[in-house]
Structures are given as structure tokens and as C-alpha cells.
Amino acid sequence: MDHAPSSDSRFFDDWTARLRASADRPVVGILLRGSHARRAATAHSDVDVDVLVGGGAPYAARRAYIAEHSGRLTHVSVAARDIRSWVTRLGEPADWAFGLPVTAPARLLWADPRWRARIDLPVLCQPADEPRLEELIASLGKVASARDADDRLGVRLAAADLARLCPSVLRLANPSVRVVSRRSAFTAALDLPVAPAGYREDMLRCLGLRPGSTRQLWAAAARLVAGTLPLIRPYAAEVAEVGGADLAAALLDGRLDRYVAQLGHPVVPPQHTGQESAAVPSPGRESTGVVSSDGREAAGVPAPRAEQWLTVPVPDAPVTGAHREASPPPGGPDRPSRLDPAIAARLRRTPDGLVAAVVRQHDSGEVLMVAWMDDEALHRTLTTGRATYWSRSRREYWVKGATSGHHQYVRSVALDCDGDAVLVSVDQVGAACHTGQRTCFHTELPVTGEVTS
Numbered sequence: 321m322d323h324a325p326s327s328d329s330r331f332f333d334d335w336t337a338r339l340r341a342s343a344d345r346p347v348v349g350i351l352l353r354g355s356h357a358r359r360a361a362t363a364h365s366d367v368d369v370d371v372l373v374g375g376g377a378p379y380a381a382r383r384a385y386i387a388e389h390s391g392r393l394t395h396v397s398v399a400a401r402d403i404r405s406w407v408t409r410l411g412e413p414a415d416w417a418f419g420l421p422v423t424a425p426a427r428l429l430w431a432d433p434r435w436r437a438r439i440d441l442p443v444l445c446q447p448a449d450e451p452r453l454e455e456l457i458a459s460l461g462k463v464a465s466a467r468d469a470d471d472r473l474g475v476r477l478a479a480a481d482l483a484r485l486c487p488s489v490l491r492l493a494n495p496s497v498r499v500v501s502r503r504s505a506f507t508a509a510l511d512l513p514v515a516p517a518g519y520r521e522d523m524l525r526c527l528g529l530r531p532g533s534t535r536q537l538w539a540a541a542a543r544l545v546a547g548t549l550p551l552i553r554p555y556a557a558e559v560a561e562v563g564g565a566d567l568a569a570a571l572l573d574g575r576l577d578r579y580v581a582q583l584g585h586p587v588v589p590p591q592h593t594g595q596e597s598a599a600v601p602s603p604g605r606e607s608t609g610v611v612s613s614d615g616r617e618a619a620g621v622p623a624p625r626a627e628q629w630l631t632v633p634v635p636d637a638p639v640t641g642a643h644r645e646a647s648p649p650p651g652g653p654d655r656p657s658r659l660d661p662a663i664a665a666r667l668r669r670t671p672d673g674l675v676a677a678v679v680r681q682h683d684s685g686e687v688l689m690v691a692w693m694d695d696e697a698l699h700r701t702l703t704t705g706r707a708t709y710w711s712r713s714r715r716e717y718w719v720k721g722a723t724s725g726h727h728q729y730v731r732s733v734a735l736d737c738d739g740d741a742v743l744v745s746v747d748q749v750g751a752a753c754h755t756g757q758r759t760c761f762h763t764e765l766p767v768t769g770e771v772t773s
Contacts, residue, residue, distance in 0.1 A: 328356070331389050335369070335396065336429045345373035348403055349431040349439045357427045358500060363392065369429070371400040372439060378402055378758060403435070408749055410446055412725040416502045418509035419449035419488025423498040449488045450722065451552070454563045456485045456545060457576065463541045464583040467534060475534050479541045483526035486544050490515055492555040516547020546580045561704075562722050657695035659702075664695050668739040674710060675740055679752065682731040682745035688752035689760040693742065698733075705730050707746055726750035 332352065340347045354368035355361040373379055385396040401409070414422045428440045459482035466474030487509040494514045499505040510520050522540035524530040532540065552559065553571055560568035570576045655673070657664070667675055674692045681688060691709040693701065697717055700708040707720045707728035721727030728746040735742055753760040 328389075331394075332429055335367075335387070339369065339371050339398065340430065343371060343373060343400065345375045345379055345400075345402075347430075347432075348372050348374045348435040350429045351439070351441075352427040352429055353424065353444065355501075357425045359425075360501075366395045366397050369396065369398045370406065370426075371398055372403045372406050372435075373400060374403060376402075378405055380405060403439075410444060411749060412446065413449035414446045414505075417446070417449075417499055417505040418484060419452070419491055420505055420508055421448040421496070421498050422446040422500070422505075424500050448491060450562045451489045451492050451555075451559060452485050452562070452723075453489050453552070453559050453571070454567055455723075456482060456489050456548070457579065459485060460541055460545045460580065460583060463538055464586075467538050468586050470534075472534050475537050476528060479526040479537045480528055482541050482544065483523050486523065486548060487512060489548055489552060492558055493551045514551060516543060516551070518543060519547070542580060542584060546577070549576055549580070562719070564717055655694055655696055657699055659695040659699035663698070663702075663735075666735060666739045667695070667698075669694075670740075672712070674712070675742060677707075677709060677742050677744050679707065679728065679744045679746055679748075681748050683747075686759060687761055688746070688748055688758070698742065701730055701744065702733060707744055720752075721749065724750070724754075726752065728752075 336350050339350060349370075349372040351357075351370045351372070352368070353370060355365045356367055379400065379402040381400045383398040383400070385398070387394050387396050413419065423443045423445050426441055426444045428436075431439055459478055462478035463475055463482060466472075466478055490512050494512045497508050499508050510523055512519070516522070521530065522544050525532045525537060525540040526544065549571065556568040556572050559571055570579075669675055673694045675694075675698070677691045677693045679688045679691065680686060692712060693708075694710045697708045697710045700706070700717070700719075707730055709718055709720065710716075711718050727749045728744075729749070730744060730746055732745045733742055734745075748758075751758055753762065755762075
């Protein structure tokens with residue numbers, strides 16, 4: 321694709337040559353992004369450049385330069401990345417877009433002829449974020465905890481996080497919209513046509529763009545969440561795909577509404593008198609009169625404590641260490657499953673109903689991680705094409721990539737001869753390890769034993 325020359329053509333040509341010459345890996349393409357690619361740059365705009373390199377192995381580096389141009393100093397920001405990782409990044413949501421999909425113009429400055437057809441893209445598209453309802457609810461809990469502690473800064477920080485998450489959830493009920501810049505994303509997020517009453521003002525207040533006391537910030541955050549829930553109930557199936565079946569059920573049966581209402585009642589910490597004190601019910605909640613052995617009031621739905629959630633979270637880290645586990649009832653798995661009985665009959669489970677899942681990259685055979693599956697997790701993995709595991713520490717299901725975007729698309733699953741492990745071959749997007757490493761097995765141990773034939 322040929323681009324019309326601009327008054328900055330010489331500047332871009334010079335920098336293209338400089339970046340090609342200074343790269344420590346073979347360069348396959350150089351693209352201009354940001355305001356210059358949108359032809360909306362001002363005299364103060366940065367120059368954002370992507371340098372794509374070959375070589376196969378993962379590579380990422382950032383460099384910043386202050387360059388003189390036409391008698392002015394210009395900030396040049398360079399992001400170098402291997403071509404595969406660059407393509408992978410395009411498949412992930414943009415962190416500045418309020419959960420909305422992005423279509424941002426790009427301009428090819430140079431490309432290896434063999435790569436030109438693949439990277440000469442007039443726009444760089446990134447998908448919308450998943451509806452992050454669980455994190456929205458968790459953020460409201462953090463606002464409530466900071467409010468109870470009279471932590472004004474904590475309230476403002478948590479409220480801002482909540483406001484940034486809200487559009488990703490409301491997107492379920494709204495027409496699709498694409499954004500090209502951070503400013504357009506902000507405008508689109510505030511102008512969603514299907515939104516709670518007072519949405520725009522509450523968003524601005526939570527984002528810190530309207531003045532407000534701690535009480536006003538709490539009220540704005542609570543209205544955003546409480547008003548969002550009825551709007552997205554028709555989309556419970558989509559919520560279940562991201563946050564799990566129980567979160568979707570809580571949305572439908574009113575537990576989430578009750579949880580939001582419960583957070584509105586400040587909890588006064590008990591006075592420490594040297595004696596164990598019985599739990600004090602929250603204001604507005606009728607006591608059952610039944611107190612459990614650890615001093616908490618028993619109820620059909622347990623009241624979450626500070627920094628805990630009532631709904632099922634979706635962590636994104638494989639279980640690799642030992643954890644304290646609840647003992648399941650005897651006689652096999654304690655969780656219902658839709659797994660094919662013929663497959664279930666071949667499983668040899670641990671006492672807590674699990675089989676080990678060894679995960680590898682389908683085309684290279686690279687071992688990525690080890691996690692655990694029960695019957696239902698295996699069923700979901702086989703029928704949804706998304707790797708799903710059982711967390712022993714949290715006692716819940718989690719879909720790899722649901723929070724990080726580092727998805728695992730399942731290509732095949734094989735059962736070992738003893739039936740106590742499965743081999744899951746996946747197409748891994750991004751890092752498999754929660755540390756950010758490609759594989760969890762990134763720590764080499766010394767092997768000193770002599771090998772004899």
C-alpha cells in the first residue's frame with residue numbers, strides 16, 4: 321500500500337533507516353502508530369513506532385529517543401517485538417479502551433518484501449474486552465472496604481477502577497462501537513446509549529473528573545453497579561462464559577443485587593476486649609440467631625468479608641504448589657458433571673476427584689504448564705474448546721485467559737494409559753505462566769549425575 325508523502329517524510333525515512341541499522345535482530349517491518357498515523361498529530365505529539373523483527377524466538381524491547389527535527393525536539397517511542405508476539409498482541413484488548421474494540425490507523429514505513437503483504441495493514445484492530453462483571457463487583461467491595469476504614473484515597477482509587485470496568489460490562493447491552501484513540505474511547509464509554517440513570521455523571525465522579533466527597537463517591541459507584549445489573553441480565557449466558565455458571569446464576573436469581581445492597585451497610589469492627597465476640601449482623605439484615613464455630617453468623621448465603629467476594633472469581637494461574645484443601649465426601653467426585661459417562665469411567669482420580677492436566681503447545685510440543693481438572697472441567701474443555709481447570713485452593717473453575725487474555729484454544733486432549741492424567745494440546749496466546757513467562761517450566765536445575773550407557 322502506497323501512502324501519500326507528508327511534510328515529515330524525510331524525518332520518518334531517516335528514522336526508518338536508523339532503526340533498521342541499529343536493530344540486533346533482522347527487521348521485517350516498521351510501522352507508524354498513534355496520532356501521526358491518524359494524521360492528527362500536533363507540534364507536541366510523540367512519534368510512536370513499532371519495529372517488527374524475525375528470528376523466531378520471543379523478543380520485546382522498548383526504546384525512547386529525544387530527536388531534533390525542524391528546529392524542535394521530538395519524543396520518539398519505539399516498541400520492538402517479534403512478529404508472532406506482535407500479532408498475538410493484536411488479538412488482545414487494549415488496556416486504554418474501556419473494554420471497547422479498537423480500530424486504530426497505522427502507516428507502513430518500511431517492510432521486507434516477503435512480509436509486506438502480511439503486515440501492511442491500514443488499521444490495527446484489537447478486540448473488545450470480555451465483560452468483566454466479577455471484577456466490577458470486586459471493585460465495589462473495595463470501595464466499601466475503604467469507605468468503612470475512612471480511607472479517602474482508597475475510595476477514590478477503587479472507584480476509578482470500577483468506572484474503567486463498567487463499560488466492558490455494559491457493552492453486552494449496547495450496539496457495537498469501535499474506537500481509534502484513548503480520547504474517542506473515553507467519549508464512547510461515557511455516551512453508551514443503554515446505561516443506568518445518571519450514568520455519565522456517576523462515571524465522571526468515579527473517574528475523578530467531578531468533585532465529590534467519600535459519601536458521594538460511594539453513592540456513584542453503587543449506582544453504577546446496581547443500575548448495570550438489570551441491564552445485563554438478558555446476557556447471563558455471556559457472563560457465564562467468562563465468570564462461570566454461579567456468577568451468571570447470581571445475576572439471575574438476585575444474589576448480586578443483594579450483595580450490592582449489603583455493601584451499602586457499613587460494618588463496624590468489633591471492639592477487642594480480650595474475649596471472643598459473637599458476630600454482629602449488618603444493619604438492615606435480620607439475624608438468624610445461628611453462629612458457626614468460627615464466630616460468624618450462619619446463613620444460606622455467607623456474607624463476604626473485606627477483600628473477599630461472594631461470587632465465583634476466575635483466577636488465571638495454574639495450581640503448582642501444595643494448598644490446604646477441603647475434604648470431599650467419600651465415593652468419588654463431589655461436584656456434578658455432564659462428562660460423557662464412557663470417558664468418566666476411564667478416569668482414575670485423586671481422593672479429591674481430580675486428574676492432572678499437562679498442557680503443551682500443539683505444534684511445537686513445548687510443555688507449558690500443569691493444572692488440575694475434575695470431571696466437569698474436562699467436560700467443559702472438550703465441549704467449549706477453551707482450557708478449563710479446577711482450582712484446588714479457591715475451590716472453583718477457571719478458564720485460562722479469562723482475566724489475562726492469555727487464552728488456550730484446545731486442539732486435542734489425550735488420556736494416558738492409567739487414566740490419571742490428560743495431555744491437553746493447545747494454541748497458547750501469550751504467556752502460559754502467571755509470572756509472565758511463556759512456560760511455567762522456565763527454571764533450569766543443574767543435572768550433575770553422570771550418564772552411562
